[in-house]
Amino acid sequence: MAMDFSYKETWLHKINPSLKLLIMVLLFIHLLMIHNTNILINYMIGMLALYLFFTGHPWKRLLVISIPFLLIFLTSSTSMIFFGKGEITWAKWGLVHITEESFFRGLHLGFRGISFAILGIVFALTTRPVYLFYSLMQQFKLKPKYAYSFMAAIRLIPLMIEEMQTLHYALQVRGVQGERGVNGFYRKIKSYSIPLLSQSIRRAYRIAVAMEAKRFSNHGNRTYFYRLGFSKFDVIFLCYLLVIIPLSYVTATHFPYFSITDVRFGS
Amino acid sequence: MEKGLKLTDILVTIIIALIFGVIYKLWGPLYGVVATLGLHLEQLIYGMWFIAAVVAYLIIRKPGVALLAEIAAAQGEFIFGGEWGVATLIFGIGQGLAAELIFAAFRYKRYDMLIASLAGVAAAVASIGIDFYYGYIGDLALWNLLILFGTRIAGAILISGIFAHLLVQALEKTGVTNLVRPATKEDYQALG
Structure with a gap:
């Protein structure tokens, strides 16, 4: 990145x-x-x-x-x-x-x-x-709920990559052996994507609830930390x-x- | 109540989309390697680029999610420096719209494998439409063009139809989808 x-x-x-x-x-x-x-x-x-x-x-x-x-x-x-x-x-x-x-x-x-x-x-x-997202809010009137969601989501990606690393070690330490062929490939994808997706959705949900509570979704008279002109x-x-x-x-x-x-x- | 998607829906959609955005980015070089084999074998894996819209819709089941997911995934691929640059954004919007139209045509009431595959096919058709301008594919020899159509649509059904549906089914078992889906009629009945 x-x-x-x-x-x-x-x-x-x-x-x-x-x-x-x-x-x-x-x-x-x-x-x-x-x-x-x-x-x-x-x-x-x-x-x-x-x-x-x-x-x-x-x-x-x-x-x-x-x-x-x-x-x-x-x-x-x-x-x-x-x-x-x-x-x-x-x-x-x-x-x-x-x-x-x-x-x-x-x-x-x-x-x-x-x-x-x-x-x-x-x-x-x-x-x-x-x-980019601050500017899109100010110049193109992008709704803050979209812009802040994007920014929060981008911040979560390094966490996800770390999680994938952990997952990899966890599977390794338990001696999970990859099978060959299409079936094995499918199983491998599943063993990574399901925990990653479910964890990310849970995390995103918790963060979103907190953000809503702090009125990040509010539009109208906002002030911005970065002013872009x-x-x-x-x-x-x-x-x-x-x-x-x-x-x-x-x-x-x-x-x-x-x-x-x-x-x-x-x- | 606010109209449209709530911040929760949006953030969850975008995080799903960005996960696929990373995959989209990694898919680029893979696609490139397969493409050098010739004969449009690479088109079989093209379907991966439609998956964000379908998966996000199948998880959240709300209007607008498919379009947002596909745009967000394309945006993700774009800002991580995807090989296709701005083209990604335009394709993303086209594909997202196409998938969204299919879901809308069934009034956002169907979430089965068939509808996922249909949305995948619609996205494939949209991408082919853009490719007429972008890749001059109308100037390919006819048999070659037909192989391109066939393999891209087959790939779309396989990856963004069948695979996406299986993925979401597996995800449902973890219970995480209940967090983000709107309450259904059965839920209200369960309340008695």
Whole structure:
């Protein structure tokens, strides 16, 4: 979990969390409308710059986190490359049919997957969940009962992980041997999930009763421990995007990497 | 009485959802490894990403719980740095809505394995719908697309239908579900 690590605070941390989330969602929708791989690659480089230079986390951590990106690229692209529709055949072995169109479409999906992954990880690395929910209450009028429930639940997760560790030791010390096969797997899942779930529900219930008693569910005139507003960093972020996005369009038209400008079939 | 879900319902839903959020996060790399085998074998385990909605609903049995659970689980996966980033949130909302619609269609009165499986299938259909835009799956060869449909729906029934129901049944034996469920007609009759 990102929140337990030490890091330097950068301007990305100081952006209003609600605004950041909203922009992430808008960028997601916008990215879905990009069908030109050239634009997408430039776009991705722009987002990658945020990840590499502005998250304030040490290089080693960034490197470790980025390992799954490669996997994302593979999982997002391979089936489309091998089994996508297309007319200009490059290779064919049995069911696998690689065409020029399917290859580039697969590539596009891979880059798209990586772009989403980068955006997501930038958000996760630079946003404290507590600030996010405080901000959602103040800027988006999220009901406090939802926001405080989220925050309380996030606090309970380390407890749950500890409990799982204890459970593991308890099973070990009693010499519980895992069986092989599907049955064994099912039994193993059950022996962990049932105690974990039941304990967590009990704990959540007790905490919720206490929170209700303390009027955490109250809305209306609340005061907040953290007040979150807007600052110049929000403007910087918007300006960054307003430069990077048009720039990726312009460079894609003047210096394209590939001649294909729309990866969808039949266009 | 306050309208809608009480803080207790919400907190319990979210804690269930976040447990699955952690599982969702761990499921990502597993899915990636299976996916490299090709032929959409990975779709068989895709169903895990619908389970939070079904399990939370089967435990708490109130309107809105399925949607909230799926969003919370997706949010959890997102803030723990899930590989799919923002996409997770959008898929979560779509899948949660689909499952919620099924439960609503039966007026939140049915809690059996069939309804759990139906909700799983609905969530799968919603995810496939989003994938048309997200993954260009309409541009896959037809036979391949049909395998994707078949395996994803089968996986949804297996994991978020049958498995989820068995899980909640086992959980009922611990008595913990009585804490959070609304009082039923039988409860009132028992009071005489």
